[in-house]
Amino acid sequence: MNTNDLRSATTATFAAFACLFAFGIAALPGTARAADASPIASMRWLTGEWQTQPARGGQLTETFMPAHGGEIISTFTSTMKGKITRYELRSIRVQDGKVVFSEAAFGPGMKPLAALPDRPLVAADATHASFEGLAQIRTGKGTMKTVLSAHRPDGSTRSVTVNFHRVMHFSRG
Numbered sequence: 001m002n003t004n005d006l007r008s009a010t011t012a013t014f015a016a017f018a019c020l021f022a023f024g025i026a027a028l029p030g031t032a033r034a035a036d037a038s039p040i041a042s043m044r045w046l047t048g049e050w051q052t053q054p055a056r057g058g059q060l061t062e063t064f065m066p067a068h069g070g071e072i073i074s075t076f077t078s079t080m081k082g083k084i085t086r087y088e089l090r091s092i093r094v095q096d097g098k099v100v101f102s103e104a105a106f107g108p109g110m111k112p113l114a115a116l117p118d119r120p121l122v123a124a125d126a127t128h129a130s131f132e133g134l135a136q137i138r139t140g141k142g143t144m145k146t147v148l149s150a151h152r153p154d155g156s157t158r159s160v161t162v163n164f165h166r167v168m169h170f171s172r173g
Helices: 003-027
Strands: 048-051 058-064 072-080 083-095 098-107 119-124 128-131 134-140 143-151 157-168
Touching: 058 157
Parallel strands: none
Antiparallel strands: 048 058, 048 157, 058 072, 072 083, 083 098, 098 119, 119 128, 128 134, 134 143, 143 157
């Protein structure tokens, strides 16, 4: 199998898994659906594909689908020198009466990475979506920044800010 065949097979596998993940989340029992007036509806500005500027051979891409059934499905990819180094399948949904950001992470070849805890919503409006340890902030027309905060073993917190620009916008048609 040559490199292009492997890349095509990996992309097709990821796309199929993303679809199964999206349909599986929608069918989970006990996941309440939010009304259009919910915080999820205020996050419609996230819809589309966002990328960082290429730097040091790498690039990040986040894709947010339009909300459907009170839920936003999202993917994340990290590439380095043309190879995908990390995938994430993500969902913003209502669970047990609270809006949460959930993610499942995978390394190259769809190797599952350590489970990540759900991030409860802190606040959301037409310019930001803040979850525990994660904030997505609209900084202009077609630009946003993501701020990820993580606790270190010594108790301190490390924050990383990543700037994105929208490369594609999706509409509900």
